[in-house]
Amino acid sequence: xxxxxxxxxxxxxxxxxxxxxxxxxxxxxxxxxxxxxxxxxxxxxxxxxxxxxxxxxxxxxxxxxxxxxxxxxxxxxxxxxxxxxxxxxxxxxxxxxxxxxxxxxxxxxxxxxxxxxxxxxxxxxxxxxxxxxxxxxxxxxxxxxxxxxxxxxxxxxxxxxxxxxxxxxxxxxxxxxxxxxxxxxxxxxxxxxxxxxxxxxxxxxxxxxxxxxxxxxxxxxxxxxxxxxxxxxxxxxxxxxxxxxxxxxxxxxxxxxxxxxxxxxxxxxxxxxxxxxxxxxxxxxxxxxxxxxxxxxxxxxxxxxxxxxxxxxxxxxxxxxxxxxxxxxxxxxxxxx
Numbered sequence: 001x002x003x004x005x006x007x008x009x010x011x012x013x014x015x016x017x018x019x020x021x022x023x024x025x026x027x028x029x030x031x032x033x034x035x036x037x038x039x040x041x042x043x044x045x046x047x048x049x050x051x052x053x054x055x056x057x058x059x060x061x062x063x064x065x066x067x068x069x070x071x072x073x074x075x076x077x078x079x080x081x082x083x084x085x086x087x088x089x090x091x092x093x094x095x096x097x098x099x100x101x102x103x104x105x106x107x108x109x110x111x112x113x114x115x116x117x118x119x120x121x122x123x124x125x126x127x128x129x130x131x132x133x134x135x136x137x138x139x140x141x142x143x144x145x146x147x148x149x150x151x152x153x154x155x156x157x158x159x160x161x162x163x164x165x166x167x168x169x170x171x172x173x174x175x176x177x178x179x180x181x182x183x184x185x186x187x188x189x190x191x192x193x194x195x196x197x198x199x200x201x202x203x204x205x206x207x208x209x210x211x212x213x214x215x216x217x218x219x220x221x222x223x224x225x226x227x228x229x230x231x232x233x234x235x236x237x238x239x240x241x242x243x244x245x246x247x248x249x250x251x252x253x254x255x256x257x258x259x260x261x262x263x264x265x266x267x268x269x270x271x272x273x274x275x276x277x278x279x280x281x282x283x284x285x286x287x288x289x290x291x292x293x294x295x296x297x298x299x300x301x302x303x304x305x306x307x308x309x310x311x312x313x314x315x316x317x318x319x320x321x322x323x324x325x326x327x328x329x330x331x332x333x334x335x336x337x
Contacts, residue, residue, distance in 0.1 A: 004061045005196025008051065012044025014080065018051045021073045022063045030072050035079035040087035041307075045080055046204040046211060050137075052077040053214040057141055058195055081215055088212065092299040096292035098284065101228075101299060102276055105235045114309050116243040118316065123247050125189070129330045130322055132186050133198040134312070138210045139182040140195045143168035145210075148217035149226040153283065160278035161227070164234065164271045181260040188257035191329045201327035205311045209304040216297060224290035227275075227283055228297025234271040236305075241265045 007023070010016035013034050017027050038045045054060060055068035067073060094101075119128060143165055150162060170176035183193035216226035241264040248257045284291055315322035323330070 003194060004059045004063075005054075005194065005199060007060045007063065008047065008200040010044075011047050012038075012042075014038060014044045014048035014076075015051060017076060018048045018073065021070055021076070022051065022055070022060060022067050024064070024067075026070075026072045030076045030079075032076065032079045035076060035083055038080070038083060040083045041204055041208055043204045045083065046207040047199075049077065049080050049084060049211045049214075050199065050207045052080070053211065053218075054196075056214070056218070057144060060196075081219075084208075084211065085215060088300050088303075089296065092296060092303045094295060094299050096295050098228075098280060098291050098294050098298070101295045102231065102235065102280075105232060105298070105302070108239055113313075114240070115312050116240045116247070118313060119247040120243040120250070123251065125251055126331055127316065128247065128251060129189055129191055130327075131312070132189060132191060133323055133327055133330065134202065134206045134308070136182070136186065136193070136198050137196075137202050137206055138213070140179050140193070142178045142182065144179075145213035145217040146226060146230045149223050149230070152220050152223040153227075153279075155286065156282040157227075157279045157286070160274050160282070161230070164230075164274055164279075167271065176263075178260070178263070181263060185257050185260040188254055198323070198327060201324045203311065203322070203324060205304075205308045209301070209308065212300060212304060222293065222297075224283070224287075224293030225297030225300065227279060228294040229301045231272075231275040231280055231294075232298050232301040234275050236302075238265050238269050238272075 007019055008015075010019050013031050017031050020027055021030075035045070051060075052073055055063070055065070055073075059065060059068075115131060119131060123131075146161075146168075147165055150158060150165070153161060166172070168178050170178070170180070174180065186193040213226075213229055216222045216229055241261040245258045245261040245265065248261070280294060284294065312322040321327070321330070
């Protein structure tokens, strides 16, 4: 889980340029114009952004740590970020009524039919492992992007957000770090839980939500959006976690699998109130001008998640996989317990 992953294969000019820069062979002219005109939600730009952010996390095997601050990489990343952020602001446009956005998160459709509903009612081990492969791109570094907002906050907002992060990072116990619990879930499902293993097989709709977290976390100007994103994750987590635990129980999974989700049912129900009252409430009391960004962070997070759900469910309805071809360890049954 801790080893740096392999660099993924390029999916176009932008991801190819990022790959070259990371390997120490920068293109003579970084493709800034292409970054400005690229599909903001397409495979090439989303993979390129993910690769450009990864040196801030675990890095890549064979890539020097010095590339984290490579000027050509940062220049290209900035151009891609501007394209992504501009399109995301347009797609998730709206007002600055944070209370209304938060209240909407608490309402689930009576006839809800998302990925977790599908897995709870009709899921197979193959589809469960597909789900885990998608989610591994974030869950194996769960709460790391949100940690970047800590020095951008003060007072009660900072103290309360750190309290939530403390829980995410295992309450001081390494074996309880949520990323470690997710790795245990993958292993219990008969999968390889190495960090970043599924990057080469993750479509753009899987990468975009993780890239949004990295973008919000790394830009101080987007601290409001980062808080909105974190609140969205904590508020919407318990119902889905409850369904996922039931899905795993129906498949006969052991406690090593279900523990990740049962932990989130209880913990995130508490975090919901902390994020809403103590983090967002205190932040906006200090900086009311950030209300629009907090609301945007909520809407953007919901939108990107809905696009991911539509992609996965659409693929399943058509009888095909939702990952890119060749993803390892999806079809094999889990080893007997």
